Amino acid sequence: MHSPDNIQYALEMTKVLREPDRRIETFGETRFEFQLISELLDRNNEVRVRTGEVEAMRPRIFRPDGYRGIELEGFNDDARARLDALVRKFKEQGRDLAFLQYGFQFKRGHVQEEIIHDSIDAVRERVMEDIRRTGNPSLAVIEGVDDAWEISILKFSFEMILRSQEINAFDFKRRGLL
Known part of the structure; x- marks a missing residue:
């Protein structure tokens, strides 16, 4: 290591x-x-x-729908709601959250x-x-x-x-x- x-x-x-x-x-x-x-x-x-x-x-x-599959280990209980809200906000602004993996x-x-x-x-x-x-x-x-x-x-x-x-x-x- x-x-x-x-x-x-x-x-x-x-x-x-x-x-x-x-x-x-x-x-x-x-x-x-x-x-x-x-x-x-x-x-x-x-x-x-x-x-x-x-x-x-x-x-x-x-x-963006794939963000649901992201595990938020070590974050507090509100992390999922904040991530979902951020994704919604970007979608409302017309921003494409798709990226290449x-x-x-x-x-x-x-x-x-x-x-x-x-x-x-x-x-x-x-x-x-x-x-x-x-x-x-x-x-x-x-x-x-x-x-x-x-x-x-x-x-x-x-x-x-x-x-x-x-x-x-x-x-x-x-x-x-x-």
């Missing part, structure tokens, strides 16, 4: 060096491949390269690791040169923290959601679903 400080550090240190060429598909699953490079702690000129996949499920529309599946079983005995700069340059040569459009290259590498993958996933939301919402609206 990572401490809040370790998580914050990993989030700050993670850099997406190359994004996939496409965004999350609106009406189907999307598979992204990743290569994550990270320096090994307390070792000089040793870099771990992890290769794996992240699968984004198609976004789903979450409508995204889900990811991290296929840890497909992650491969390799230790390279070289500087992080040399490994980074080699990985980036390989991607320029092969041109894999679904590959992301991420630089992160070795012992919290999963946080780096999560950060990449959230960034893909943020970059995809606008086009996904446009697609739903164009088909009259939002």
